[in-house]
Amino acid sequence: MFHSSLSRKVAAFILGLSVAVSPAFGATVQGEVTADNTFMINVSYGAGQTSTVVPATGSWNSAESVSFHIDETRLHNCTIQIVAWNDNSFLFTNVAGLIGHLSGNNGTMVTGSSAIGLYQTNISSVGGGAALNASNFENWMAAPSQTPTHVSTFLQNFWWAPNGLGSIGFSQTPTGMQWVWDSASTWSGHSDYLSFSFPCSAVVTDFPAPPPGPFDEDHFSCYKPIKVENAPSEVELFIRDQFGESAIVIGQPVLHCNPSTKHHNGQDFDIENRERHLVCYDIIKQDTVFPPAVEITNQIEVNRYTSDQEREMFCVPSKKREL
Numbered sequence: 001m002f003h004s005s006l007s008r009k010v011a012a013f014i015l016g017l018s019v020a021v022s023p024a025f026g027a028t029v030q031g032e033v034t035a036d037n038t039f040m041i042n043v044s045y046g047a048g049q050t051s052t053v054v055p056a057t058g059s060w061n062s063a064e065s066v067s068f069h070i071d072e073t074r075l076h077n078c079t080i081q082i083v084a085w086n087d088n089s090f091l092f093t094n095v096a097g098l099i100g101h102l103s104g105n106n107g108t109m110v111t112g113s114s115a116i117g118l119y120q121t122n123i124s125s126v127g128g129g130a131a132l133n134a135s136n137f138e139n140w141m142a143a144p145s146q147t148p149t150h151v152s153t154f155l156q157n158f159w160w161a162p163n164g165l166g167s168i169g170f171s172q173t174p175t176g177m178q179w180v181w182d183s184a185s186t187w188s189g190h191s192d193y194l195s196f197s198f199p200c201s202a203v204v205t206d207f208p209a210p211p212p213g214p215f216d217e218d219h220f221s222c223y224k225p226i227k228v229e230n231a232p233s234e235v236e237l238f239i240r241d242q243f244g245e246s247a248i249v250i251g252q253p254v255l256h257c258n259p260s261t262k263h264h265n266g267q268d269f270d271i272e273n274r275e276r277h278l279v280c281y282d283i284i285k286q287d288t289v290f291p292p293a294v295e296i297t298n299q300i301e302v303n304r305y306t307s308d309q310e311r312e313m314f315c316v317p318s319k320k321r322e323l
Helices: 072-077 134-142 153-159
Strands: 013-022 026-035 038-044 050-057 064-070 079-085 101-104 107-110 117-124 192-199 219-223 235-241 244-260 262-264 267-269 277-286 294-297 302-305 313-318
Touching: 026 038, 026 072, 026 101, 038 064, 038 134, 050 064, 050 134, 079 134, 117 134, 134 192, 219 277, 244 313
Parallel strands: 013 101
Antiparallel strands: 013 026, 026 064, 038 050, 038 079, 079 192, 101 107, 117 192, 219 244, 235 244, 244 277, 262 267, 277 313, 294 302
């Protein structure tokens, strides 16, 4: 890694994790990690019950995909630990850091949270991790920790990702991610192993998440296009829904719908996915369908109605860029 023709290897650690529930194995933690130069991830359920779930790996300019499981029936004494270190080869390499987020069935945590503890081990990283064992990890998790220090924005951009985190392979860069470190300055870091740890319960719970309700998805406000710059060609599709299937031909866009917030009966409903818009196209050819009578329930009303034998339009999830 070079800046201004000076080789400066910085022990920088990046974390971007998401959590999904797998009934067979517990909670599956998946994410993207990179380090300059090396990181590893351990999970502990108490003394003598610590294992390395992601072996020592890392390449500072390439995000690594990681995946491991947490037993949510043993959360009372469960800790996730990330150990990061450098190669200790130059004066300016004596630093380490962390940035990222965790999302699970118990909420979201980003770096900088008081739930993350940083322990300066005072064990030199010259050995490159070869001599580390479960006893080391458990001692570090049990030791008093400090809150990681935020790195200045200038140094974050200068050292690690001047072209953005996407340039080194991160597919997600959640709002609020903050570089944290043992020091705010790259010149006063340490050449020791750095231990970052937090309780598994910060991201995982043994209570199953409630199923989504009928009103948890986005609402939309729809607008009628009055001037279409490039008239689309007719497109043939085959579609199937709960009322039947049909070959159709779609023509011009007739509605543009934006995700919308709503205040109704004293309750606020936020936008779940701000990137998802809808563009609805006129259906100009189709087969006849025979929809049944239905009863609908929403936050506006409960009602019953029948539909005619033709679909009005076909709506496509779309991205939007304002001009």
